[in-house]
Amino acid sequence: MLTADEIKRYQRHIVLKNVGGPGQQKLKAAKVLIIGAGGLGSPVIAYLVAAGVGTIGVVDDDIVSLSNLQRQMVHRTRDEGVAKVESARRFANDLNDHVDFQAINARLDETNGAEIIAPYDFVVDGSDNFDTRALVATLCEKAQKPLVAGAVSLFDGNLTVFAPHQNDNPRFADLYPQRPSPDQLPSCEEAGILGPITAVIGGLQAMEAVKLITGVGEPLIGRLLTYDGRDARFREMKYRRKA
Template sequence: MALSRAEITRYQRHIVLKNVGGAGQQKLKAAKVLIIGAGGLGSPVIAYLVAAGIGTIGVVDDDVVSLSNLQRQIVHRTGDEGIEKVGSAKRFAQELNPHVQFDAINKRLDDQNGAAIIAPFDLVIDGSDNFDTRASVAKLCEQAQKPLIAGAVSLFDGTLTVFKPYEDNNPRFVDLYPTRPTPEQLPSCEEAGILGPITGVIGGLQAMEAVKMITNVGEPLVGRLMIYDGRDARFREMKYRRAS
């Protein structure tokens, strides 16, 4: 997919980057990425993928902006309080990069509508804030044979992995999470709080995985769970495999 003169100037730091180059930037422009959630994780993912020149970005969320979101959800502004998050995110995207097509999907993704929402996209990034939605998105992506970049955050910590269970007998969501965590194990942000920058760390890494996978640079986190401890500033990795 050809780049305009303005796009060549905008993306020149990618174009001169070894192993990305003009061909990689063209792949980014041709890509269609769906982001689940325009909240804490979705915000940095949106910001970096819009800036990177992903050709089509879809964002699905049925929530509205509240003041308590703004401590971490960086694509929204104080004046956006009460408006649809996908509308606020679209305004952000259009102001940052007019070359990106932004599809604002003001819905809650579920088992009934999920397959139709996911179908037009090449890759899915999950920034949802509850386990049930994550499990549903993983099942839908497995059925549609779409790669899924899954991130989660809580308190001071975050995790990140990539699911491609339809290839090479790679592990599935249920292999990593065979049982549903209890509410005590997985408290909500409203109940337990969350340090704002942790969403930027994990969301930025989700965007990094997306760019890597689209441009075929490096090794994605398939079968590997990256765990970040924000208090001690430590990354560690846990490998997991398919159970059957």
């Protein structure tokens, strides 16, 4: 049940057609794992905490640096040197104390990934490298959990939703049959990134997460949505499951 404070806090959801009280109850009951508390993770954390997702886990082993603050908006200047998950926990607690925020100060890898993912309903991936994204997708497929995947670079970004355990939906390998070359995936440190791009893609990832929880709308399953920040253009590419 929603408390009186929660009813007041989530009033704009409760009066929203197709969400309402039942949708807010689903948000409160949901358990979502976010990979990374950085550029993409920050807006995902902010909007899912604000939306009242009942349990949010965030896994990251990095610490806050000044160079993060141009785009990672859940952290503050005074948080320099603090573990990102602890800085994010402070942000979440300040914003909404109805949320159970679980800070996991670790790097997700082959040895701990399955155990970390297991308690959650689905995963939102905000990691910053292809190998981690591929690993997360493999773990989610094995655990039969939906995955909201996003990526950003320079002035551009993209996102999609993987749910290969449902209706023969496409897998990560169907979209990325080969690992891109290093020159195709420059790091933020090497090539730079425009801060608002992370807000655009991370906000859309949060939207997909809310859709998955509430059942509102059509998730981006089998569709890759790309955003060109310089020309302000969205494009969609459909992809299918291969034999």
